[in-house]
Amino acid sequence: MVLAMSRPWKHPKTGVYYFRKGVPEHLRPLVGKWEVKISLGTKVADEARELHSTVAAQVAQDWLHLQSTDASSSVPSRNERILTDQEIVGLSGDLYREVMNRHGENPGLAHVWEQKLRKLQLALPARLRSVDFVAPLKASWSTGPALMAGRILGEDVRDFMDRHAINLEWRCRNKFYLAAAMALAQAYRELIKRAEGDFRPDPDAARFPASPLVVPQPCDWQSLYEEYRQSVEPAAATVKRQLGVLKKFFGFLGHVDPRRVSEEDVRRWLKHRLTEGNVAPQTVRDADLAHPKTLYIWALSEKKLHHNPFRDIKVRVPKQVKLRDREYTxxxxxxxxxxxxxxxxxxxxxxxxxxxxxxxxxxxxxxxxxxxxxxxxxxxxxxxxxxxxxxxxxxxxxxxxxxxxxxxxxxxxxxxxxxxxxxxxxxxxxxxxxxxxxxxxxxxxxxxxxxxxxxxxxxxxxxxxxxxxxxxxxxxxxxxxxxxxxxxxxxxxxxxxxxxxxxxxxxxxxxxxxxxxxxxxxxxxxxxxxxxxxxxxxxxxxxxxxx
Structure with a gap:
């Protein structure tokens, strides 16, 4: 049965108005239900009619987005991987371990992770939401937890998959969004505990099965840069400047693998240069950011790497006070x-x-x-x-x-x-x-x-x-x-x-x-x-x- 209500529906017992609409058959596997029923949070008819149009527009936009993913296709493309449910959970374990390896020893302030956990609540099934960190939940979404996880974690999960060169079939990808949300929520709860001084091992860390990731071949930035240098042939002075910055950057990170660099690593690097390094913002923008970014742009275009953690990073340079023209008098x-x-x-x-x-x-x-x-x-x-x-x-x-x-x-x-x-x-x-x-x-x-x-x-x-x-x-x-x-x-x-x-x-x-x-x-x-x-x-x- 398909319900395509054009007006708010009033609950016969509570008197609260709802938006109700049947889910198209080809989208039901993604949405996770055959009908969406969204509370408009009011018993006033005029308010309900106004809210109804807003929610209807949001639902239409959600479903249009789902259709653009070609969800009706059941045949994976040549490069897409299909994983079992066990492998998907194992893959989410890699994401969990990445976060814990990066922040476990120095978790910082608990409230930072509490805020991240609150944001994640909407992406978790109700039974897995923490009673201590209940977000102001509103039933204002037309999709299930998996698609909600995709909304909230989309960029982070895509960055993870790019770094590991993973291209999942669409059904597996949506399952992984949900598994990733659960793994990150577990990591955030563990980091809150550590930020408060409790460093006992996570008793649930063993829940993740073996990772389906193939162990990648060794990769170091020096070899990658040498390929870049031979391909682009930058001037000798440019090579000198680029190498100087790259040595400092990877020395700061403590490893040489460009595949392991995340956007957060880049932000930590730039903050370090601006504060502890006491370097001018213009130098940070034109050297500390620009030179590694140039290498990653080239590597991405040549399929040497699958992500660019510098892509969305900017350094704001305050406009300098100009006291005179730059020419001689x-x-x-x-x-x-x-x-x-x-x-x-x-x-x-x-x-x-x-x-x-x-x-x-x-x-x-x-x-x-x-x-x-x-x-x-x-x-x-x-x-x-x-x-x-x-x-x-x-x-x-x-x-x-x-x-x-x-x-x-x-x-x-x-x-x-x-x-x-x-x-x-x-x-x-x-x-x-x-x-x-x-x-x-x-x-x-x-x-x-x-x-x-x-x-x-x-x-x-x-x-x-x-x-x-x-x-x-x-x-x-x-x-x-x-x-x-x-x-x-x-x-x-x-x-x-x-x-x-x-x-x-x-x-x-x-x-x-x-x-x-x-x-x-x-x-x-x-x-x-x-x-x-x-x-x-x-x-x-x-x-x-x-x-």
């Missing part, structure tokens, strides 16, 4: 450029003196990243013919010389002021060599910390110490990129051309089409008027400019 820029023209110390190498002399000017007139300039070779500076017949000096910023952020080469036209100052004369003297360092002088180091990076670091230190620009609101080398864009924007240069010059990624696919020709770039960089011409004239004579 015109006065600061001129102070750096004036200092670059001073005679170098006799103790400096030719390459070191040249770096101090030319790189600030190259930064000012190109907006390039400092390490893109410190890696330049003499062969990267050359003349190129443009459509109107002119020959334009360009520098080729290429990953062949070291690294570029997007692994793509780009040409940048040289500002005519650099030519006037004698930069090309210096380049010609360095034929066949790097402009600002000698590879043969390398002492140790690694690909993650190359010589040209050291050149940039020394320049930044020189600006801080010798030039005296110590404001922490700017980066001594990166401030040129900001000032460069400001000059070109003031000169009405299109943003797409600016991006081509300073190496910013295009915002759209359309903007990635085409290129900025040397003549176009030259007109753009010439929007910057030559520096220092109105204050001093020491650029065309003497020794410093010819380095």
């Amino acid at each position: 015109h006065d600061e820029a001129e102070r750096v450029l004036e200092a670059s023209l001073l005679p170098p110390s006799a103790r400096m190498t030719e390459e070191g003196a040249a770096a101090r002399r030319w790189i600030p000017w190259l930064c000012a007139y190109s907006g390039a990243r400092v390490n893109e300039l410190t890696q330049l070779r003499a062969s990267d500076i050359f003349l190129e013919k443009v459509p109107d017949g002119r020959m334009v000096w360009v520098m080729n910023i290429t990953p062949e010389a070291g690294t570029t952020k997007n692994r793509a080469a780009r040409k940048v036209s040289l500002h005519l002021d650099l030519i006037d100052q004698g930069f090309i004369r210096y380049v010609e003297r360095r034929k066949g060599r790097h402009l600002f360092y000698l590879p043969e002088r390398r002492r140790g180091g690694s690909d993650a910390n190359p010589q040209n990076k050291k050149v940039g670091e020394r320049l930044a230190a020189w600006v801080r110490s010798d030039v005296g620009i110590t404001d922490p609101g700017i980066d001594p080398n990166h401030a040129w990129r900001h000032l460069f864009r400001s000059w070109l924007l003031a000169g009405k240069v299109p943003g797409q051309v600016i991006d081509r010059i300073d190496g910013h990624a295009p915002r759209t696919v359309g903007e990635s089409y085409g290129s900025a020709w040397p003549a176009v770039m030259l007109d753009a960089v010439m929007a910057i008027p030559p520096y220092l011409t109105k204050r001093m004239d020491i650029r065309s004579g003497g020794t410093a400019q010819d380095i």
Whole structure:
């Protein structure tokens, strides 16, 4: 018999109104009954009619969700497993042991587990609900305990199954939801007891039969990362940063198996870094969270792992107080450029003196990243013919010389002021060599910390110490990129051309089409008027400019 009542039903004895509806036959195995009868909790007819429509909508939504699981299909897919009831309980025992292994020795505060147990009440059969932790139960659900367990524990149970690569047939999956709820309730009660100082063994722990899980092959994060490194080929500096964070992360967890990492482990790690580690939130977000998350995203896409515990984790970074723009002021820029023209110390190498002399000017007139300039070779500076017949000096910023952020080469036209100052004369003297360092002088180091990076670091230190620009609101080398864009924007240069010059990624696919020709770039960089011409004239004579 199917009851499809469109109005509240009044109980003949109590006078309380109910919602009643027959369960479609194909959903009865999931719901666990042939009819749902839900108390509306009122004897007032008007209230009952209003509540009735709300409950009816909820029931319809529940059943639509059940239908989307294709519950009517009795044939399991090729990868689905069918377990016996005994195996399902054994599997729930694995979940119980995971929780106890993680928290059993240090259970923390009892009220935390009491809250979890209260939340779990609705997912348990009435006979198994604890009288000490009775939740405010409302008969407002259209499904049985198994589906209620799926509602409450869905994410946790799916995470457990993903980690163990388990794909259960739908009937077994619903049974496992209920078994998992019972196992977790048992674990929570045991943790409450331990939090109150009672560490006697759980007398019911032996109720779980043997686990149906196949013992997995050993897995360690180092081997997984090596596969990632060979597949993705990240830059050496990126590898160094990622490895540093991963070593700390798994050292904190006390094991090396990436399959055992849970979302709770990740949250504990980030809390540790933010509090005990006393690390800035931005560093925690961009390193401690981002680097392991990158590895898991790759491993998940390659089917190396079956879960990503970092997926839903975020680190909130308070917006920093900004006291100034990140670019140099015109006065600061001129102070750096004036200092670059001073005679170098006799103790400096030719390459070191040249770096101090030319790189600030190259930064000012190109907006390039400092390490893109410190890696330049003499062969990267050359003349190129443009459509109107002119020959334009360009520098080729290429990953062949070291690294570029997007692994793509780009040409940048040289500002005519650099030519006037004698930069090309210096380049010609360095034929066949790097402009600002000698590879043969390398002492140790690694690909993650190359010589040209050291050149940039020394320049930044020189600006801080010798030039005296110590404001922490700017980066001594990166401030040129900001000032460069400001000059070109003031000169009405299109943003797409600016991006081509300073190496910013295009915002759209359309903007990635085409290129900025040397003549176009030259007109753009010439929007910057030559520096220092109105204050001093020491650029065309003497020794410093010819380095």
